[in-house]
Structure formats: structure tokens, C-alpha cells
Amino acid sequence: MxxxxxxxxxxxxxxxxxxxxxxxxxxxxxxxxxxxxxxxxxxxxxxxxxxxxxxxxxxxxxxxxxxxxxxxxxxxxxxxxxxxxxxxxxxxxxxxxxxxxxxxxxxxxxxxxxxxxxxxxxxxxxxxxxxxxxxxxxxxxxxxxxxxxxxxxxxxxxxxxxxxxxxxxxxxxxxxxxxxxxxxxxxxxxxxxxxxxxxxxxxxKRDHRKLGKELDLYTFSPLVGAGLPLFTPRGTVLRDLLASYSNQLRQEYGFQKVWTPHITKKDLYEKSGHWAKFGEELFLVTSQETSDSFALKPMNCPHHTQIYASNPRSYKDLPIRYLETTTDYRDEKTGELGGLNRVRSLTQDDSHIFCRKDQIEVEIQNLLSCANKLYSSIGMNLHVRLSYRDDSDGYLGDKSLWQSAQEQLKKAVISNNLDYFEQEGEAAFYGPKIDFMATDAIGREHQVATVQLDFVQPQRFELTYKDSEAQDKTPVMIHCALLGSIERFMSVYIEHRAGWFDFWATPEQIRILPINDKVDSYISEVSAILDNIVINSPIKFNQIRYSIDNKKGSLGKKIRDAVKMKIPVQIIIGERDMDNKEVSIRIRKNGDFIEESISLSDLEAYIKSI
The missing domain is CATH 3.30.980.10 (Threonyl-trna Synthetase; Chain A, domain 2)
Structure with a gap:
């Protein structure tokens, strides 16, 4: 009050x-x-x-x-x-x-x-x-x-x-x-x-547009078009690692990968209700072979319903969980585009569950667990907005179903001891949502992950399963994206970390800085060790990513270049290091670089301990 x-x-x-x-x-x-x-x-x-x-x-x-x-x-x-x-x-x-x-x-x-x-x-x-x-x-x-x-x-x-x-x-x-x-x-x-x-x-200082350029993560081209980012090798490493982590978390709860095409007949979106709601935001595609009207897909849920519908389903088959990390396309207004915050090609770590009503609570709790684990691992505090419908006519489905869905979402959030607030008018047109709000390092709030309960699309697509008495029942559909738009999440993550990413997600984790070319043979020994290191990481099989700075120039310049590219570990190798079978390491800890000498035999354990 x-x-x-x-x-x-x-x-x-x-x-x-x-x-x-x-x-x-x-x-x-x-x-x-x-x-x-x-x-x-x-x-x-x-x-x-x-x-x-x-x-x-x-x-x-x-x-x-x-x-x-x-x-x-x-x-x-x-x-x-x-x-x-x-x-x-x-x-x-x-x-x-x-x-x-x-x-x-x-x-x-x-x-x-x-x-x-x-x-x-x-x-x-x-x-x-x-x-x-x-x-x-x-x-x-x-x-x-x-x-x-x-x-x-x-x-x-x-x-x-x-x-x-x-x-x-x-x-x-x-x-x-x-x-x-x-x-x-x-x-x-x-x-x-x-x-x-x-x-x-x-x-x-943290602006992702500034850092994206300085760190060589992505670019735009007027020949490609506004709002269509092009990711460099470094930026692609980062986005792939983030997507892999999201996929891995969900696969641990039984999600299976699917794949859907990037265009579809408009009929699909007319049946789902998206055409009436978002038709003006779609990129339209014309066939030279048929009279069909196509659109670049703006979302994936209608496609996943068709995979579900491709086979008869029993109550014993449920829940069925699909995940697809894929690029969607929306014809955003040019004036609203900005960096990676809002783009026309957005990659979603999308997932959909088809389940019985008695399975809803467990499935939502699993997704809440995934979201908490992901955001805690990157140091972002989460709270939840329960996004409900209002009394306007822009929503599909019976109000009693909405009320039931909203009550179940709230129950799941409370049972997970999540800090939450409720807001009317923020629901998707087909169902209420749990919107995760993350607070970054300088106190700004961002809407990130989302979990949405949907009773409407399964009805519109006439999806069914046979219950224990062989009667047709309509499944419930749960939508979830842990990162949301990966492009938008990257803008948040870049700014949250000011470009100094978590070690496991850093595109270039280590740079070897030779003092002169007399240590080339010793660099090969160091490289052989690094090549075989799989770091302790949220992502399985995450191998070390490193480079060697063989450019002419002083050690001081090489260090400055590495710091400018926000490389957290720099291995300096000189003739004394080679003679002593050591390496000199500059490592960033608590915002500053410290220097340590490590024996070559201890290098693998040292890197794994970061």
C-alpha cells in the first residue's frame, strides 16, 4: 500500500x-x-x-x-x-x-x-x-x-x-x-x-550494440535488410552455447527434438487463430507453382500440433514433449528495430507439451525448475508475472477454461515459492502465462522466459487422445521458451555481463601470448593440453576454446588486445616459462586481472577449476 x-x-x-x-x-x-x-x-x-x-x-x-x-x-x-x-x-x-x-x-x-x-x-x-x-x-x-x-x-x-x-x-x-x-x-x-x-x-558502457561490434559478435548489412542480424563465428559460438544449454535442461525432462519448415500455408494460421490476430505482422510468400498462399512462420506451436496429430494418441502416451530451437520471422516496423532487442528474424528455444489435465502441475513445475536453474547459473534473479486475460474480446476460448488455467498457474508458482505478481491484460490470446522477469547487474528488469497454458489450440486443431475408457479427450498444450528470443536474450546477457561472459559461455576463453617465436615448440605442448580439456560447465562436452596471438608486437599490446576482446584467461609464454616447464597466467577474478605461475603438469586441473 x-x-x-x-x-x-x-x-x-x-x-x-x-x-x-x-x-x-x-x-x-x-x-x-x-x-x-x-x-x-x-x-x-x-x-x-x-x-x-x-x-x-x-x-x-x-x-x-x-x-x-x-x-x-x-x-x-x-x-x-x-x-x-x-x-x-x-x-x-x-x-x-x-x-x-x-x-x-x-x-x-x-x-x-x-x-x-x-x-x-x-x-x-x-x-x-x-x-x-x-x-x-x-x-x-x-x-x-x-x-x-x-x-x-x-x-x-x-x-x-x-x-x-x-x-x-x-x-x-x-x-x-x-x-x-x-x-x-x-x-x-x-x-x-x-x-x-x-x-x-x-x-x-554495457550497450549490446556497442559491445556487439567491439567483441565481433554480430553485424547488420543493408543488402540483407534491417532487423536481420548476421552472427560472426564468435557470436555464433555464444548463441549456440546458450541454445545448447536450454536444450539440455529440457531434454533432461524428456523433451525430444523436432524440426519444422520455415514456410507454411496460411491455412495453418487461420485455423490456429494467429492469422486474424497477427496477420499484418507476417511475411507473405508466393508460390510460382501453385495458387497456395504461404507465410514465413512467425511461431512454431501450430506446426507442433500437426506432429502430434500425425498419429493416434493414448492417455498412456502423454505427456508428449517437443522442443525446437528455430528461427521465426515477423514483419516488425522498421522504426521499432534496435540492435538485437527487436529483430525480424528471431530464434526461439521453443517447446510444447501435450498432456492430460492431471499432469499439468508436474509439467509446469519441471519447466519452472529449468528456468530457475538457467538464470541462477548466469547470476540473474528471477521473479514472476502471472499474466492473465482481461474482459476484452481479444482472447479465444471459454472464460471458465481461462479461470481454471489461471488458477493452476498460480498454484504451481506458489508451490515453487516464487516471488510473483498478477497482471491482467498481458496473457497470450490463447491462454494465460507465467512470464519470468530477470533483474540484471545494474538493476534493470527484463522479461525473459515464459510458460503458457493453452486450452484453445488443441480444440481448434481437434487434437485428441484416448482415455482409459477409450473415449476421445482433448489434451492440454503447454508452451515454454526458457530464453525466449535468443537474439533478445543475447542483448540482455551481453549487457548483464558487460561482455565478460561466464567462462563456460565465453566465445574465446583463453589466448596464448608468446613473447617471441623461440617458444613455438613449447606452445605446441601447451596447446596439446588445452585441446583435451573438457571444462566443468552446465553444458556437457564443453571443450576449451583458445587462440594463439602470433602477430608481431609487444607483449603489452597483445595483453591490451586480449583485454579489449574480454578474454578472461591469457597464457603468457616466454623462454623462462619454457625452461621451467611453466606458464604465466593472467586471469580475471572479481573484476581485476591477477597473475600466477602454473606448472605445465598442473595446467589442466587449473583450467578445470575456473
Whole structure:
């Protein structure tokens, strides 16, 4: 309860700062036209139209200076109401075209098309009935159409900073004018603001787009297309190791690998319900031989139903567990693509269980165990979001089945002593989900693994099994991905580890650094030992990956190059090492490198102990 109150207080303060920023912009740019200015996580923004004028980072200082001047004036936030007609006249007089559009829509549509009205301006209560009046808030000479709430006066403001400006289409429609969205962050104290800014600086250092290039993990090509990453040998080692670990965890619980093609007739997705829900996100494929319409597969569950349906099934056969780590394709909007976070070719460590209702709890517990083991091994704390349906019409299946599914998911989570919270409206269209939320090294939360219960697709595809009385029954389908999109998970993992991966997952674990070419024969002896080492690792048969730096140059440069590529173990070999049958090792521990001398006979045991 107290946390909710604190969040409301922060949100109110941040929304008030959006108005203060707009008031400052209006003083500096009297012809400014305003869209909406909500509070958001960590801060606030306002959409602004300055015509041909553009706000740049160099303008932030003068805007902040004006904001502080307004704050010092201790202006009160005064709420008033106008009739809808008075409000429209106000917008015309002030030449606030965007506010005028919102008001005209509100007057025209009322409750029949409430979704066209910005929720930052009007709340649900106001659009349940025909709108007669709207509220305004005034501070100083600035007046704004707004539902509030706000702080009492401008002195009740914490610490803030303007962070960036970006383009934003009015109301999110690319056919509308593009405005300038001015963002700020705000906290209760300067100390909290400083902590946040330091966290941002650390995040910049960890940015997977920056590290992906520096560590030679992946690239993009305009000839291949936006959102279609190409993985280098180093990046491929990393993604293959992560996928192998996920596969191995599930195979220990009886999952079997299957394979499905990358294109399918649209009929499959029409029957599953995906076509109606996601048809605009599919890549369409045309055959030159037949009249069939195909699509690149955006998900794998409908295909797996067809493998299940290929043979008669008995209750004794269940559960049947399939896994497939495969690439799917979704026609994401170009403007939403970014690094590996959102791509058009996403590889999922997908799995599906077909089981009886009495088997659900055990199967979910097994999957929860897999997820916990995977994320604990990479040092990410997990908690769970139970994602339920809401009362909208966007979900398939009987509500009673949904209720049963939601109750069973909650029971499994509680029995596993998982920290959880519940959220309506986040379910898949065919069933509720357990969404795993992982916290990274700098405190950011990411949605990663997911477990989904599905009573709908087995019915739509008419899947059956014979029960103990030879009667046809419909199986339950459980969806699970431990990593989710491997590309997106890699972006999280790269940033979580700042490129210094767990030793077992590091693409190049060891680099041999010879001081000169007089030690070549001894390097062969060292290499022979490394070639036969299988490390202690979550993944079975994980052999050491190493290279030899034979380039001309000083030892210092070779060390710097190895550190730049974030290679955790560097074996330095000189003539004295060769004479003493030793190697000098630089190894990264607790964020720093330490140096040790190891006899050649102890090298294998030493490496296995890392």
C-alpha cells in the first residue's frame, strides 16, 4: 500500500514537471503548440510542435534554467473546468491545434469511440458518459487541458534533468505530423537523480550494440535488410552455447527434438487463430507453382500440433514433449528495430507439451525448475508475472477454461515459492502465462522466459487422445521458451555481463601470448593440453576454446588486445616459462586481472577449476 502511495506521489510530481517544462517552452517559444505530456517510468515528456524550429541538446540548458525560474516563483496548480464548447473556443483562441483535435474528437465520439481520445487528457470515468465539461490546470501564465492530478505548487518539485529530444508522430500515427518529444527524468532527491544518471552511464558502457561490434559478435548489412542480424563465428559460438544449454535442461525432462519448415500455408494460421490476430505482422510468400498462399512462420506451436496429430494418441502416451530451437520471422516496423532487442528474424528455444489435465502441475513445475536453474547459473534473479486475460474480446476460448488455467498457474508458482505478481491484460490470446522477469547487474528488469497454458489450440486443431475408457479427450498444450528470443536474450546477457561472459559461455576463453617465436615448440605442448580439456560447465562436452596471438608486437599490446576482446584467461609464454616447464597466467577474478605461475603438469586441473 505504501509503495503504491509513493508511486502515485512520484507520478504526480513528474506529471507536474511536464507542465512546468511546457510552460518554460512556451516562454521561450511563444508559438509552440502542444500535444500531450504524461508522466512515464522515471520521468515525463511533452510532445511539442515548433514549426520549422528544432530543439537540440544545446537548448536543454536554457529550458532547464527557465523551468527552475518557474519553480522558484512558487506557482500554484489551479484546477478549473470548462464546458466542452468553451474548451474548444479556448483551443481555437490559443491556436492549440492538437488540443482542438482532441476536444473535437471527444465531443464527436463521446463513448462510442473512446479509444481515439488520449488517456493522458481524459480518464475512463470521464468517457463513460457524454462529456459536458473538461478540466484545466493553470500555473502562472500557462494553462493546459489536463485531468491531473498535480502537486499543490511548483515548489513541491524534486530533482530533474532534461535528457533527450526525439521525433514522435502525433497520436502514434505515421500519417500525422511529426512532433518533437522532449523527455526529462525526475526523482525525489538530487542523490536519487545522481544515482540514476550514473546507472545510465553504466548502461551506455554495457550497450549490446556497442559491445556487439567491439567483441565481433554480430553485424547488420543493408543488402540483407534491417532487423536481420548476421552472427560472426564468435557470436555464433555464444548463441549456440546458450541454445545448447536450454536444450539440455529440457531434454533432461524428456523433451525430444523436432524440426519444422520455415514456410507454411496460411491455412495453418487461420485455423490456429494467429492469422486474424497477427496477420499484418507476417511475411507473405508466393508460390510460382501453385495458387497456395504461404507465410514465413512467425511461431512454431501450430506446426507442433500437426506432429502430434500425425498419429493416434493414448492417455498412456502423454505427456508428449517437443522442443525446437528455430528461427521465426515477423514483419516488425522498421522504426521499432534496435540492435538485437527487436529483430525480424528471431530464434526461439521453443517447446510444447501435450498432456492430460492431471499432469499439468508436474509439467509446469519441471519447466519452472529449468528456468530457475538457467538464470541462477548466469547470476540473474528471477521473479514472476502471472499474466492473465482481461474482459476484452481479444482472447479465444471459454472464460471458465481461462479461470481454471489461471488458477493452476498460480498454484504451481506458489508451490515453487516464487516471488510473483498478477497482471491482467498481458496473457497470450490463447491462454494465460507465467512470464519470468530477470533483474540484471545494474538493476534493470527484463522479461525473459515464459510458460503458457493453452486450452484453445488443441480444440481448434481437434487434437485428441484416448482415455482409459477409450473415449476421445482433448489434451492440454503447454508452451515454454526458457530464453525466449535468443537474439533478445543475447542483448540482455551481453549487457548483464558487460561482455565478460561466464567462462563456460565465453566465445574465446583463453589466448596464448608468446613473447617471441623461440617458444613455438613449447606452445605446441601447451596447446596439446588445452585441446583435451573438457571444462566443468552446465553444458556437457564443453571443450576449451583458445587462440594463439602470433602477430608481431609487444607483449603489452597483445595483453591490451586480449583485454579489449574480454578474454578472461591469457597464457603468457616466454623462454623462462619454457625452461621451467611453466606458464604465466593472467586471469580475471572479481573484476581485476591477477597473475600466477602454473606448472605445465598442473595446467589442466587449473583450467578445470575456473
Amino acid at each position: 505504501q509503495e503504491a502511495k509513493n508511486n502515485l506521489k512520484l507520478s504526480t510530481m513528474r506529471h507536474s514537471l511536464a507542465h512546468i517544462m511546457a510552460a518554460a517552452v512556451q516562454r521561450l517559444y511563444p508559438d509552440a503548440k502542444f500535444g500531450v505530456g504524461p508522466s512515464i517510468e522515471d520521468g515525463f515528456y511533452y510532445d511539442i510542435d515548433l514549426g520549422e524550429k528544432k530543439i537540440s541538446e544545446k537548448d536543454f540548458v536554457k529550458i532547464e534554467k527557465m523551468m527552475r525560474k518557474i519553480i522558484k516563483e512558487n506557482q500554484q496548480f489551479i484546477r478549473t473546468e470548462k464546458t466542452i464548447e468553451e474548451a474548444i473556443e479556448w483551443a481555437k483562441e490559443k491556436k492549440q491545434d492538437y488540443k482542438l483535435e482532441l476536444l473535437n474528437d471527444l465531443k464527436k465520439y463521446g463513448t462510442t469511440n473512446a479509444n481515439v481520445i488520449s488517456s493522458e487528457i481524459f480518464d475512463d470515468k470521464e468517457i463513460e458518459n457524454d462529456v459536458k465539461t473538461v478540466s484545466f490546470y493553470t500555473n502562472g501564465n500557462y494553462q493546459d487541458l489536463c485531468r491531473g492530478p498535480h502537486v499543490d505548487d511548483t515548489s513541491k518539485i524534486g530533482a530533474f534533468k532534461i535528457m533527450k529530444v526525439a521525433g514522435a508522430y502525433w497520436r502514434g500515427n505515421e500519417n500525422n505530423p511529426q512532433m518533437q518529444r522532449l523527455y526529462g527524468v525526475a526523482f525525489d532527491s538530487e542523490e536519487e537523480l545522481e544515482q540514476y544518471l550514473n546507472k545510465l552511464e553504466e548502461a551506455k
